[in-house]
Amino acid sequence: SAAHSVITIDGPAASGKSSIARLVAQRLGRTYVNTGNMYRAVTWAVLQAGVDPQDADAxxxxxxxxxxxxxVVDGKTQVCISGRTPTDADLNSDPVNRAVSFVARVDEVRNRLVADQRALAATGPLVMEGRDIGSVVFPDSPNKIYIDASEEVRASRRGAQGHADQIAERDRIDKQRKNSPLVIPAGATVIDNSHITLDQAVEQVIAALHLA
Ligand code: CDP
Ligand code: CDP
Ligand code: CDP
Structure with a gap:
């Protein structure tokens, strides 16, 4: 089994997960893994290939x-798909936002990415962020965090980032799917960061960890 236990961070869209996970990883000298970017990269490639993202068989x-x-580049994982590296703008584009939750429902997609995510744990200590990291990918982790924020706050934070993103619709699909729905993992520490700063949220995460 892997030598290092993974700090898992899950939560709904635009809750602050990736900002918090990146800062926690920096503080602890761990590699930061954004699994949403893996699902986004697959979705980007699906759209590039002209495949209908809602056609599960395709x-x-x-x-x-x-x-x-x-x-791993500069302390965080990049995603490279069939030899190409989509940019942040590619990964966060409107078409990818609209399609990603459909692509992420497909079992084969999840099986491939979960296997890669588990394999990464053998490369060193990680902070891994997504939807099912504490519930499915590393259910035995002693350090599970669930980041939440009100829907109004999340919509306004995502709007401030300049992306059109139907976050309520994405959350609905992510919470209702059969395979690995977004849930609060058993044993997770829940941190609502609707009314606290990013730095305060990072402090609360660090305070909740049980590190050897
Ligand atoms: O064979 P090895 O345990 O090295 O690799 P793995 O099975 O891919 O698991 C890598 C990490 O994922 C280990 O820390 C496992 O404990 C963890 N894992 C888990 O928490 N739950 C699973 N169902 C499978 C793996
Ligand atoms: O950053 P944001 O919260 O908007 O989304 P993300 O973390 O980049 O994830 C994009 C989408 O990928 C989610 O809406 C899920 O459909 C899917 N996802 C997933 O199914 N499982 C994960 N571990 C991470 C993301
Ligand atoms: O990864 P996820 O989609 O959950 O959220 P994010 O991209 O990390 O955060 C969305 C935006 O909210 C970013 O611009 C963060 O800087 C901001 N944010 C904030 O202002 N205060 C917080 N307590 C958490 C996040």
Missing amino acids: VRAFATGMVLESP
């Missing part, structure tokens, strides 16, 4: 042939 066939790599 997405399944596409996922079977894809090659995904997650090299």
Whole structure:
């Protein structure tokens, strides 16, 4: 089994997960893994290939042939799909925002990415952030965090980032899907950061950790 236990951070769209996870990883000298970017990269490639993201059979066939790599660059994982590296703008584009929750429902996509996520744990200590990291990918982790914020706050924070993003619709699909829905993992520490700063949220995460 992996030598290091993974700090898992889950939560709904625009709750602050990636900002908090990146800062926690920096503080602790761990590698930061954004698993949403893996699902976004697959979705970007699906759209590039002209595959209908809502056609589960077509997405399944596409996922079977894809090659995904997650090299660590500057303390965080990049995503490289079949030899190409989508930019942050590609990953956060409106078409990807609209399609990603459909692609993420497909079992074959999840199986591939979860296997890659578990394999990353063997490379060193991680902070990994997503939707199912504490519930499915590393259910035995002693350090599980669930980051929440009100829907109004999340919509306004995402709007301030300049992205059109139907976060309520994405959350609905992510919470209702059969395979690995977004849930508060058993044993997770829940941190609502609607009315606190990013730095305060990071302090609360650090205070909740049980590190050897
Ligand atoms: O074979 P090895 O345990 O090294 O690798 P793995 O099975 O891919 O698991 C890597 C990490 O994922 C280990 O820390 C496992 O404890 C964890 N894991 C887990 O928490 N729950 C699972 N269902 C499978 C793996
Ligand atoms: O940053 P934001 O919260 O808006 O989304 P993200 O973390 O980049 O995730 C994008 C989408 O990928 C989510 O809405 C889920 O559909 C999917 N996802 C998932 O299913 N499982 C994960 N571990 C991470 C993301
Ligand atoms: O990764 P996720 O989609 O959950 O959220 P994010 O992209 O980390 O955060 C969305 C935006 O909210 C970013 O611009 C953060 O800087 C901001 N934020 C904030 O202003 N205060 C917080 N307590 C948490 C996040």
